[in-house]
Amino acid sequence: MTAPKTFLVLGGGLSGLLAAWHLHRAGLEVEVWEASASVGGWAQTLAWPGPDGEPGSLERGPQGLLVGRGGALDRVLRELNLELRPTAPKGPRWLGKGGRRHPSPASLGGLLQAPGLSLAAKLRMLAEPFIPAGGMVDDSLHTFFARRLGEGFARELLPALVAGVFAAPPERIGMEALPRLRSLEARGGLLLGGLRAGLGAGPGAGLSGRPGAGRERTRLPAGGTGALAGALAKALGCVRRNHPVRTLEALPGGRWRIRGEDSGLDVDAVVLALPARVAADLLRPLAPVAADRLGGIPHLDLRVWHSRHPAVPGCERGFGLLLHPLEGRGLLGVVGLAADDPRGVPGLLQLRAYLGGAYPVEAELEAWPGVFQELQRWLPELAPPVQTRLEQAPGAFPLLEPGHGARAARLLQELPPNLHWLGGARFGPGVPDLAEGIEAWAETLKR
Numbered sequence: 253m254t255a256p257k258t259f260l261v262l263g264g265g266l267s268g269l270l271a272a273w274h275l276h277r278a279g280l281e282v283e284v285w286e287a288s289a290s291v292g293g294w295a296q297t298l299a300w301p302g303p304d305g306e307p308g309s310l311e312r313g314p315q316g317l318l319v320g321r322g323g324a325l326d327r328v329l330r331e332l333n334l335e336l337r338p339t340a341p342k343g344p345r346w347l348g349k350g351g352r353r354h355p356s357p358a359s360l361g362g363l364l365q366a367p368g369l370s371l372a373a374k375l376r377m378l379a380e381p382f383i384p385a386g387g388m389v390d391d392s393l394h395t396f397f398a399r400r401l402g403e404g405f406a407r408e409l410l411p412a413l414v415a416g417v418f419a420a421p422p423e424r425i426g427m428e429a430l431p432r433l434r435s436l437e438a439r440g441g442l443l444l445g446g447l448r449a450g451l452g453a454g455p456g457a458g459l460s461g462r463p464g465a466g467r468e469r470t471r472l473p474a475g476g477t478g479a480l481a482g483a484l485a486k487a488l489g490c491v492r493r494n495h496p497v498r499t500l501e502a503l504p505g506g507r508w509r510i511r512g513e514d515s516g517l518d519v520d521a522v523v524l525a526l527p528a529r530v531a532a533d534l535l536r537p538l539a540p541v542a543a544d545r546l547g548g549i550p551h552l553d554l555r556v557w558h559s560r561h562p563a564v565p566g567c568e569r570g571f572g573l574l575l576h577p578l579e580g581r582g583l584l585g586v587v588g589l590a591a592d593d594p595r596g597v598p599g600l601l602q603l604r605a606y607l608g609g610a611y612p613v614e615a616e617l618e619a620w621p622g623v624f625q626e627l628q629r630w631l632p633e634l635a636p637p638v639q640t641r642l643e644q645a646p647g648a649f650p651l652l653e654p655g656h657g658a659r660a661a662r663l664l665q666e667l668p669p670n671l672h673w674l675g676g677a678r679f680g681p682g683v684p685d686l687a688e689g690i691e692a693w694a695e696t697l698k699r
């Protein structure tokens with residue numbers, strides 16, 4: 253079989269756009285089909301005018317991206333020549349636990365004042381650099397952190413930090429969700445390097461707030477994540493919007509025929525960069541075992557309440573609050589944009605509150621009044637909103653359970669030739685993980 257020269261990428265979210273970007277740069281012929289009218293998938297910046305029609309926006313997905321200097325995402329952003337601005341809140345960061353706010357344990361000082369930790373547990377955390385690397389392939393994040401930083405940390409602090417990033421308990425998440433933890437461990441220190449910049453950055457830094465992100469900064473193009481997706485699509489010039497895929501057909505010689513609503517295309521290779529459920533349905537007639545494996549990866553639903561409130565003194569530079577998951581009754585965390593964030597409206601504090609994921613949401617928090625009451629429990633200074641908006645994110649988060657890596661490897665083996673599968677369930681759920689994974693995947697095609 254000769255090396256494929258023509259590719260069809262299905263799905264115009266960041267995975268599909270990044271894949272097409274690498275294929276295009278390698279001189280291959282590529283087209284992208286996106287079902288909806290807009291590119292970006294979850295990474296879209298939606299207009300949300302202020303109460304008097306002032307310009308403003310919100311993010312469907314990431315509020316900011318952890319961009320590591322010299323990393324894959326950094327390379328893409330530089331080549332696209334996008335103007336980047338910092339997005340992480342520079343104001344206070346808190347952990348909500350025991351009914352009140354504490355300084356975030358994302359700093360060493362915060363760690364030492366952290367609630368619920370005995371002196372012995374704090375000393376155990378400080379011993380982390382002396383703990384040798386090790387562990388099992390199918391460790392959970394709980395097991396890993398308990399071994400590195402002690403049971404006290406894993407029980408009292410980790411759940412909030414992990415829920416603010418993955419919306420699930422650390423016992424249910426495998427090491428694949430944080431692909432660089434092992435290499436960080438091998439270099440000998442989560443505590444001093446990674447934790448400072450990584451986990452605990454809060455839901456504002458979002459899913460990619462990974463430990464070990466020492467040289468990473470939370471950044472975003474001036475126009476939000478939508479500007480990144482838009483710039484990729486423009487540079488590619490081959491994205492067909494409103495163009496959902498309907499069926500895949502294997503042709504002789506390892507080629508593929510793909511049908512949309514009213515057209516078809518024959519190509520050498522296909523890239524599935526679709527929501528897992530959509531990809532599994534397409535695959536089922538051709539590769540039922542792979543389809544079942546893909547469809548069997550659990551995905552979590554999240555809901556995000558956006559609200560604008562009168563400004564709160566002390567929060568001009570934004571803030572982050574993570575809640576110990578069970579205490580939040582379904583509310584996992586909230587982040588406040590800095591007053592100068594162009595997505596906000598002058599004079600108002602723009603919040604984004606996360607609920608759900610793997611955690612049950614109590615009945616009162618199903619609607620805004622209950623969410624606001626819960627927010628006020630942790631932020632009594634917060635006045636009633638002048639605007640609210642709910643954005644649902646159904647199935648947005650792949651839950652990479654312990655042992656996921658081995659299952660994903662078996663899934664890849666079950667795929668027919670010249671059919672590729674990309675996305676958060678393969679590379680890790682954060683955009684930097686996607687960028688790195690997709691760059692490495694594109695390299696393998698050159699061999």
Ligand SMILES: Cc1cc2nc3c(=O)[nH]c(=O)nc-3n(C[C@H](O)[C@H](O)[C@H](O)COP(=O)(O)OP(=O)(O)OC[C@H]3O[C@@H](n4cnc5c(N)ncnc54)[C@H](O)[C@@H]3O)c2cc1C
Nearest residue numbers: 263265266267287293294313314458459496497648682683
């Ligand atoms: C609320 C939220 C917060 C997040 N926060 C962060 C964060 O802070 N940091 C971070 O790094 N990541 C974050 N993420 C994760 C990040 O947004 C995702 O990992 C990333 O956007 C996934 O991109 P994707 O292209 O793999 O999937 P998607 O964005 O789901 O894209 C899939 C695309 O396929 C299209 N499609 C569906 N059906 C068809 C069809 N039949 N034919 C053609 N196209 C189809 C869809 O319309 C969509 O455009 C967050 C996600 C959410 C939802």
